[in-house]
Amino acid sequence: MTDSVGNKVDFWRKVHIDRPLLMGLLTLMSVGLFVIYSASGQDMALITRQVTRLGVALVVMVLVAQVPPSFYLRWAAPLFIIGCGLLVAVLLFGVSSKGAQRWLDVGITRIQPSEMMKLAVPIMLAWFIARKPLAPTIGYSLLGLLLIGIPTMLIAKQPDLGTSLLIASSGLFVIFMAGLSWRLITAFIAIVSASAPVIWIFYMRDYQKQRVLTFLDPEKDPLGSGYHIIQSKIAIGSGGMEGKGWLKGTQSQLEFLPERHTDFIFSVFAEEFGFTGVLILLAIYLFIVARGLMIAIQAQDAFTKLLAGSLTLTFFVYVFVNIGMVSGILPVVGVPLPLVSYGGTSMVTLMAGFGILMSISTHRRFLRDN
Amino acid sequence: MLNWRRRVAIRDHLAEANLFARRVVVALVIVLILSFILLSNLYSIQVNKFKDYQTRADGNRIKILPVSPNRGLIYDRHGRILAENVSVFSLEIIPEEVTDLDKLLTRLKSLIEIDDEQVEEFSKQIRQQRRKFKAVTLISRLTEEQAAILSVNQHKLVGAYVEARLKRSYPYKDLATHAIGYVQKMNQRDADRIEAEGNSANYQGTFDIGKLGLEKFYESQLHGIVGHQEVEVNSRGRPIRTLSELPPEPGQDLILNLDIEMQKVAQQALGENKGAVIVLDGKTNGVMTMYSNPSYDPNDFVHGISHKKYNALLNRRRPLVNRATTGLYRPASTVKPHVGLLGLEENLITTKTRIWDPGYYQIRDLEHKFRDWKKWGHGWVDIFKAIEESCDVYYYDLAVRLGMDKISEFMHQFGFGELTGIDIHEEKSAVLPSRGWKRARFRQPWYAGDTVNVGIGQGYWETTPLQLAVATSILANNGEFFEPKLVKATRTKNEEIELPVIDKPSVQFKNPENLKTIKQAMRGVVAKPTGSGYKAFLDAEYKAAGKTGTSQLIGIAQDEEYEAENLAKEHRDNALYVGYAPLDKPEIVVVVVMENVGGGGKNAAPVARQMMDYYFQNYQLKDETKQ
Incomplete structure (x- = not known):
């Protein structure tokens, strides 16, 4: 790190930016732009829109980073309660699109409360768990689980399986990092596995079941529901070690691959840059994860530690679920490849998350001085 | 707030930090394990099974398209063309690309004239269609004006295409129909026969086949040998570019003993009377004239004759x-x-x-x-x-x-x-x-x-x-007894081969x-x-x-x-x-x-x-x- 160069450190700290993290994020964003350009069939207009979004997201990140962690601590509960209220409102008065009710029409624009909850839940849980000494007791942990359960259920009901999964895990990560005893973790996993059939029968919608079935055997319906995953695997596999070269992926350029510039962008990347490119891309992600965990360890108090750890691990969940689904080891759920996929709202939320990480990382000494 | 501060004060910060750090290490290990799972799966797909997936990717994008050979021409004994191939525009529709067929048809009708019989025939063909993404002909012969109108409006007509194709044309119309015959769209019976003869590969790109007269008798010589084109297609099956090509071998030309001018003399001499005129070359029995009156225009059959026209040909004078x-x-x-x-x-x-x-x-x-x-x-x-x-x-x-x-x-x-x-x-x-x-x-x-x-x-x-x-x-x-023959010689690109005069006892x-x-x-x-x-x-x-x-x-x-x-x-x-x-x-x-x-x-x-x-x-x- 550049800690030895005093002036520089001071500058970055003053603007509350964590330089290694920023470098990692910018690298990912640039890679994303190149892949989107290829996947969209050299659509410059699309690139322009994405650049605009990235700019907005970066500004949001910087703004969020200026706010000290104590502010989030104070606002944890109100944010969470408002978010849950909005989720209920979505279920009652929400706007439907593509079979799911995710938006709330507030006159000027549409808002997606589930995006807000991606931050509100980890903040709330971190605040809640950090109120008591670590590790949390069984009873307190169960209360925490209840807090996670409410928004998760509300979002799953929209239905938005991908987001509810991410939100649930962001909460669970907090409890896990807080030192929940291993015995409880084991028991929890056992209960979830046992209740899987119940969820399947009573809770999951037909299209969700279809996704899981397709994941188990995509070749059964190669032109229908299995088409996405088969074409995706063909794209990845035909990339080989070196890849076909930028703009030369036949699966993407000839439009065999669906959702090329959004959810399946990793397949385009893997086809054009091969396993070598995949290694590099994953290394960048792991670098960001490592940096996030380091910030968590160095954080000053339990709240910021737990929050930083949760945000970082959730980011990794994005990566794991997305790559897992496009390469056929996880069922297809709508999770984008963070900072690379084309898309708006989730990117802003994600960058706001990194803003919080940077705030935690750069407000340390300030807090200690206090 | 005060309450909270007090409670923090009694916490063991060091123990908590240690506990947290241990959990971070565990998390990191899990992250690494999951990453390893991702990578090993990707390695298996991209490196171990690379050949398989490469083959499948090529199978996706590369299609071998047949290129039908140009049908051999037919000339009379003085080199006048009796049967030629001319470029004809047709309106074809790929049903799978059309979202609302009725809407498309209404839109087409507002642009050009389409009669009900054509629509009926088109619907019938769609129902019988077996191959996906295959074009079905709606109108087999567009005028140049119609083709131009449709081309200009192409963007509004998704799934409809104006195709240029070589079609048989008989410039002398009814003068030698009974001798030359005509070609027509292959039907299921033709396809079955070709299949039985083991010829279906050669007819992959062929639309028309000889149905009568010389066109039928000399089908194998006239047809030629199919060529192949390796093209890259997109997910909708549209060719993007040609990768390689094996050109087709055009069919042989036929040079007849027939003299088309003598056919005309015969037609005029017979006038309105039903009958036939035959003139044989006295030395070889080459058929110089074979005219049957009344005759009919074979060009109607090439483009699919309408019921009305066909019924008109089934009259008592029996031109067929x-x-x-x-x-x-x-x-x-x-x-x-x-x-x-x-x-x-x-x-x-x-x-x-x-x-x-x-x-x-x-x-x-x-x-x-x-x-x-x-x-x-x-x-x-x-x-x-x-x-x-x-x-x-x-x-x-x-x-x-x-x-x-x-x-x-x-x-x-x-x-x-x-x-x-x-x-x-x-x-x-x-x-x-x-x-x-x-x-x-x-x-x-x-x-x-x-x-x-x-x-x-x-x-x-x-x-x-x-x-x-x-x-x-x-x-x-x-x-001396010779078999009468309409064809004098066949011609390939390089040589002209006189057909032998066949002696009978x-x-x-x-x-x-x-x-x-x-x-x-x-x-x-x-x-x-x-x-x-x-x-x-x-x-x-x-x-x-x-x-x-x-x-x-x-x-x-x-x-x-x-x-x-x-x-x-x-x-x-x-x-x-x-x-x-x-x-x-x-x-x-x-x-x-x-x-x-x-x-x-x-x-x-x-x-x-x-x-x-x-x-x-x-x-x-x-x-x-x-x-």
């Missing part, structure tokens, strides 16, 4: 029938030379033999009178007069003395009752009667009266005009003088003022020989007179003429058959004269300069 090879006519007096020749060969008559013709003939003492066409009789008749004036009684007598067995056996050698071997499939063998034939056909014995009728080419005897032409050519060529004569006698009599038909073809060939500049014929279509009762004026047109006699010229070194053989017009000398002979006149005015010079 090739009268030259499938029309069955009693040969009537045109076979008298052959019967006479048999009499001479069998020594039943000589040039000196004379019989008395009172106008009728009776078998021994039976009451039935077989009438001569000349009511009051020809008087004393020898073989010359019997042919020149076409005396029936002479032949009644001769036929009875010959007996049917001998007649059948002899006439068979001239190809009667057999396919001539012409190079189209539409041919009938007609009927050369015999005892066995009658027994098999009617379960009746052969009566002497049957022989009497056969002696003048009536009764059960039926021939096609082409058979008559071949039989006449055998006389003209002193017994020639007819052997006991005494060559007999044939000379018959030829002399046939010369008399046109050269002597009493000859039945004299008027028609008056002042001809070449030495023609021939024989007229008039075949009855209805039986005439005893003692009743045939009066053409009193008969309905369709019951009137058929007129026939067979002939050749010049007498000693025959160059052409001509046969004319006209239905329901009356006497052969009056009606058919003048048509033959026109054909011969045209030939001698145009050919002798041409062929001499050529040699």
Whole structure:
């Protein structure tokens, strides 16, 4: 790190930016732009829109980073309660699109409360768990689980399986990092596995079941529901070690691959840059994860530690679920490849998350001085 | 707040930090394990199974498209194009690319004219469609204006395409339809047959196939060999670019013996009359003219003929029938030379033999009178007069003395009752009667009266005009027998191959003088003022020989007179003429058959004269300069 160069450190700290993290994020964003350009069939207009979004997201990140962690601590509960209220409102008065009710029409624009909850839940849980000494007791942990359960259920009901999964895990990560005893973790996993059939029968919608079935055997319906995953695997596999070269992926350029510039962008990347490119891309992600965990360890108090750890691990969940689904080891759920996929709202939320990480990382000494 | 601060104060920060750090390490380990799982799966896909997926990716993007060969052209003997390939625009729709078919059709109808029959046929084809993403034709022939309108509006017509394709065209329209035939869209039966012949690979890109005439008979030569194009396609199957190409080998051209101008002469000479004209090259039996009247325009069939037009062709004049090879006519007096020749060969008559013709003939003492066409009789008749004036009684007598067995056996050698071997499939063998034939056909014995009728080419005897032409050519060529052929040569890019003239066993004569006698009599038909073809060939500049014929279509009762004026047109006699010229070194053989017009000398002979006149005015010079 550049800690030895005093002036520089001071500058970055003053603007509350964590330089290694920023470098990692910018690298990912640039890679994303190149892949989107290829996947969209050299659509410059699309690139322009994405650049605009990235700019907005970066500004949001910087703004969020200026706010000290104590502010989030104070606002944890109100944010969470408002978010849950909005989720209920979505279920009652929400706007439907593509079979799911995710938006709330507030006159000027549409808002997606589930995006807000991606931050509100980890903040709330971190605040809640950090109120008591670590590790949390069984009873307190169960209360925490209840807090996670409410928004998760509300979002799953929209239905938005991908987001509810991410939100649930962001909460669970907090409890896990807080030192929940291993015995409880084991028991929890056992209960979830046992209740899987119940969820399947009573809770999951037909299209969700279809996704899981397709994941188990995509070749059964190669032109229908299995088409996405088969074409995706063909794209990845035909990339080989070196890849076909930028703009030369036949699966993407000839439009065999669906959702090329959004959810399946990793397949385009893997086809054009091969396993070598995949290694590099994953290394960048792991670098960001490592940096996030380091910030968590160095954080000053339990709240910021737990929050930083949760945000970082959730980011990794994005990566794991997305790559897992496009390469056929996880069922297809709508999770984008963070900072690379084309898309708006989730990117802003994600960058706001990194803003919080940077705030935690750069407000340390300030807090200690206090 | 105060409360919270106090509680923080009693916490063991170090222990918590340690606990948290341990959990971070655990989390990191899990992250690494999960990453390893991702990577090992990706490694297996990208490195271990690379070949598999590469093959599948290529299978996705590379399609082998057949490139249909250009069909061989058909030329007449002077190099005039009779069948060519012209670029035609068609409107095709790929149903899978259309979201709302009815809406598209309405939109198309607002731009160009589409009739209901086309829509109906189109819907039928969609229902029968088996292959996905295959274009279905809505309109097979767009005018240039329509094609332009559609092209301009292409962006509004998703799933509809204007395709340019080579289509067969017959510039001389109805002049030689029965000979050339036509091509039409392949149907399931054609496809099944091609499959059975193991030819389906060669027909992958082919739309049309020969359905009639030469187009059908020479299908394999005309078609050519399919080529292949390796193209890259997108997910919707549209070709993006060509990767490699094996060009098709075009079909062979056909060069015919036919002279299209002579076809025109024949058409004009026949006028409104139903009938057929055949002109054979006297040296090889190459078919210079084969015209059947009325004819029809084959171009309608190429583009899918409408029901209305087709029904119009199924009228009583029956234009679809090739009268030259499938029309069955009693040969009537045109076979008298052959019967006479048999009499001479069998020594039943000589040039000196004379019989008395009172106008009728009776078998021994039976009451039935077989009438001569000349009511009051020809008087004393020898073989010359019997042919020149076409005396029936002479032949009644001769036929009875010959007996049917001998007649059948002899006439068979001239190809009667057999396919001539012409190079189209539409041919009938007609009927050369015999005892066995009658027994098999009617379960009746052969009566002497049957022989009497056969002696003048009536009764059960039926021939096609082409058979008559071949039989006449055998006389003209002193017994030599060639199969008549429409095609003279085939031509590939590099060479022209003359098709061999096919010899059949020639007819052997006991005494060559007999044939000379018959030829002399046939010369008399046109050269002597009493000859039945004299008027028609008056002042001809070449030495023609021939024989007229008039075949009855209805039986005439005893003692009743045939009066053409009193008969309905369709019951009137058929007129026939067979002939050749010049007498000693025959160059052409001509046969004319006209239905329901009356006497052969009056009606058919003048048509033959026109054909011969045209030939001698145009050919002798041409062929001499050529040699």
